[in-house]
Amino acid sequence: MVEINLIEIDSNLWEIPKHGNMNVPGRVYSDRELIESIKQDRSLQQVVNVAQLPGIQKYSIAMPDIHWGYGFPIGGVAAFDVENGVISPGGVGYDINCGVRLMKTLLTKDEVVPKIRKLVDELFHTVPCGTGIGGRIKLSTVDFKNIVETGTAWSIERDLGTEDDLDRIEDNGCLTGGEIESISQRAFERGKNQLGTLGSGNHFLEIDYIDAIFNDKYAGEFGLFKNQVCVLIHCGSRGFGHQICTDYVDKMMSYMHRIGLELPDNQLACSHFDTEEARGYLSAFSGAVNYAWTNRQIIMSYTRDVFKKVFGISSDMLGGDLLYDVSHNIAKFEEHEINGEMKTLCVHRKGATRAFPKNHPLVPEIYREVGQPVLIPGDMGRASYVLVGTELAMGETFGTCCHGAGRVLSRKKALKKARGRNIVDELERSGTYVRAKGKRTVSEEMPEAYKDVEKVCDIVHNAGIANKVARLRPMGVVKG
């Protein structure tokens, strides 16, 4: 492994000086302790590789949850000029619009604890999850077209949510420009039976309670209070998005071959914006983004129904409002300041979350006085966080912060560490009741496989790119 030169800028930020074929320097948000663990895999080399892409602006950025991915590191952020820059499907990821949403309730920890097993069991049976498992919704061609073009509105029309939910999703749950003509038949085949399903791996549905409030003002604006029970839902665009990424990485490989563009890693396959490949990808990608939002909306609807059934309460008594839905695998066209001038850039966030500040026009009106909620799920044994975006993030990270804890152990190493142990029992003894389709998944996703999300969130908070609002502790988890 090649040693990457790192310069400490301050206690939460490092720089990889521009060298070789890099167009910009690299910047890594980390403290001294975490940087040592970051150096153990090839993620810093991936930061260097991304910096070599045409039209990249300011820095190739890495969040403190950075780890080795494919092409872009997980926890990577890169913004491109739309005149001479590129769009890279690998910079978004196969799971287009993998993201997380937080549903609030009016229930407290003390009310939920006595029924946690029943609640989790019911959710496990109601929300389809696991590998190779299809959902209850079978999409017709017309349905698919509507979802691709109008996003989450499709589910609202079917009483799987409310108009208020749309206000609390990035882009109101619909990225415009999705066209079915840009999407392959294979993508439709992979996605038609998977709407309303959780998937497997690191996807989950988690029941939490808030055990700490760090900022009373922001918590109040977000409607969060101590001991409040909330639900985190983490999943993405399923096989539909995966196939779209596969299709367009292939097309862009052919594009790069035609124009003779060479990159340090072919998984960075990209094309300039004014090309058929880019236009096709952006259209198909929009469809996948909309599918993923619709997916999370439907799962939240199922969750609301289960809560009402288990507790015998009405919607008003449940108060199952959506706090916010954030995407952490996405590319967005946004206005950012470059050398004193506002420019339209295409910001790629791969395992990174938008974190816009107060007064930003893209922050929902209900939160505009404080800033955008940022949701950072940790592992299923420790904690997750709600933060809020800051003005500093706009200048430093294109309005972005981390997305989770970040893996430290490979799945192979996690399985080895879990040998001879019953991770489900261990989690239950520590207060988290887990129902999972695959025993192996639980071991692969054990808490020790991840960085401590508290440390990751402290770094972004101390760096000033997002501020902590509340901490959630897990009570129950559903996994595929």
Add this chain to the structure above:
Amino acid sequence: MKYELVDHTADICIRCQAKNLSELFKCAAVALMDLLADRKSIEATEKIEIRIDAYSTEQLLVRWLNELLYYQQTKGIFFKDFDVSIENGTRLNATAYGITYMLGNQEVKEDIKGITYHNLKIKKSKDKLIAEIVIDI
């Protein structure tokens, strides 16, 4: 031919070794199927003929594995064995032997999102060809 799983933080990395390209492609397919199911227990009663062209050998390999993944994910076909022939490094002709399961009736070990190009370079080492393929799960 043989393969092994190489450590990767978030995904799966397979290192395949074989004496020629045809065997390397077969090896990668076998490794992929072993990730998905108990391949050795499959009773192969069907066969599919597959032909793929590509700009480069690496693109051909990714297209080949994605093709097999497509059959598994959409048609429930799990493959046990393969006859593979590579021409000029950019054309594949193959017969894949397997069986169709009703979707949901066969345990799928991994939910594979895609076959990546990350660090994919088919290299010659002594008398062997080696490729490392990172798979997103």
